[in-house]
Amino acid sequence: MPRALLGGLEVSLIGLGVMGMSAFYTGAGRDDAAAVRTVHHALDLGVTHLDTAEAYGPFVNEELLGRAVRGRRDEVVLATKFGLVPHTGRPVPDGSPAGVAAAVEGSLRRLGTDHIDLYYQHRVDPRVPIEDTVGALAELVEAGTVRHIGLSEASAATIRRAHAVHPLAAVQTEYSLWTRDVETDVLPTLRALGIGLVPYAPLGHGFLTGTVRSLDGLDAGDWRRSNPRFAGGNLVRNLHIADEVRDIADELGATPAQVALAWLLGRGDDIAPIPGTTRIERVTENAAAVDVRLSAVQTARLDALRPAVGERHIEPDMVTIDR
Numbered sequence: 001m002p003r004a005l006l007g008g009l010e011v012s013l014i015g016l017g018v019m020g021m022s023a024f025y026t027g028a029g030r031d032d033a034a035a036v037r038t039v040h041h042a043l044d045l046g047v048t049h050l051d052t053a054e055a056y057g058p059f060v061n062e063e064l065l066g067r068a069v070r071g072r073r074d075e076v077v078l079a080t081k082f083g084l085v086p087h088t089g090r091p092v093p094d095g096s097p098a099g100v101a102a103a104v105e106g107s108l109r110r111l112g113t114d115h116i117d118l119y120y121q122h123r124v125d126p127r128v129p130i131e132d133t134v135g136a137l138a139e140l141v142e143a144g145t146v147r148h149i150g151l152s153e154a155s156a157a158t159i160r161r162a163h164a165v166h167p168l169a170a171v172q173t174e175y176s177l178w179t180r181d182v183e184t185d186v187l188p189t190l191r192a193l194g195i196g197l198v199p200y201a202p203l204g205h206g207f208l209t210g211t212v213r214s215l216d217g218l219d220a221g222d223w224r225r226s227n228p229r230f231a232g233g234n235l236v237r238n239l240h241i242a243d244e245v246r247d248i249a250d251e252l253g254a255t256p257a258q259v260a261l262a263w264l265l266g267r268g269d270d271i272a273p274i275p276g277t278t279r280i281e282r283v284t285e286n287a288a289a290v291d292v293r294l295s296a297v298q299t300a301r302l303d304a305l306r307p308a309v310g311e312r313h314i315e316p317d318m319v320t321i322d323r
Helices: 032-044 060-069 097-111 130-143 156-165 186-193 239-252 256-265 280-291 296-303
Strands: 003-006 009-012 049-051 077-082 116-121 146-152 170-174 196-200
Touching: 003 196, 009 077, 032 060, 032 280, 060 077, 060 097, 077 097, 097 116, 097 130, 116 130, 116 170, 130 146, 130 156, 146 156, 156 186, 170 186, 186 196, 239 256, 239 296, 256 280, 256 296
Parallel strands: 049 077, 077 116, 116 146, 146 170, 170 196
Antiparallel strands: 003 009
8 A cells, every 4th residue: 555645644545534434324333343344454455544533423433443453553543533522511613722631531542542643623613723722732742642633624724823833744624526625725735834635535425436326225314315415406416426437437447436536646645535434345445546547538537527516514514614
């Protein structure tokens, strides 16, 4: 597995988001034993970058990942996030120094480790100056309990202010063939400052794999049923994106997921996506995307796709983005 450099942190070019192993998606009933096997398979393939958050569950996803890496901790870049779970009685998001201190103690315990390799603020807290939050994170780096820090879904202006206090290794945000907002301001800022980009949902929450063509197959509790890009007829309006990805996959003898990931990897060597899955075969498929080569013509066809119709999150969640 090739490597990417996020600031000064080396990670596998393809990572693994483990959120869906605990909840949120169709068929995501808890099967911890299968999830552990999937994580082990990823490690066997050279996937070292594993991403979770205290908010996933909450807490149970970190606990699961902690069990999965037990005995293999030295093979792993552990990334987790804080700030969307209350610890101090403050409303969330909570970026207060007290909130940071309380959150990291719990994450270290649940992950079964003495340090976190990459620690993100999950959402920027508008009530706390980012300088105060990053100052608290810098103290964790100095203490050795955190090795590198990052932000998730932050604006370019906030990224610059945070980086001036302590270097950020990475910023995590949604980026894929149907979500390209990051290209306007955030990605140029990251590159100017030497910060890596970690795209979550690089397969469009499963849409870019071509397997979700209607809402009929989604469980009643699947959050995509209320997501604006899937709901209200927008799923059908967005199918042209999945269809073009599928056509190029057929030309290459690859899968749509591999084409979508290959396009993303082609955006720069400072980009390290974290596709999520619960299944061993999907880990194998996604990891093989590093060997898929798009022609200039195929890349241009993908670049030219019309953006997805619909906001990428429901309105209350959109309010917390790009602060």
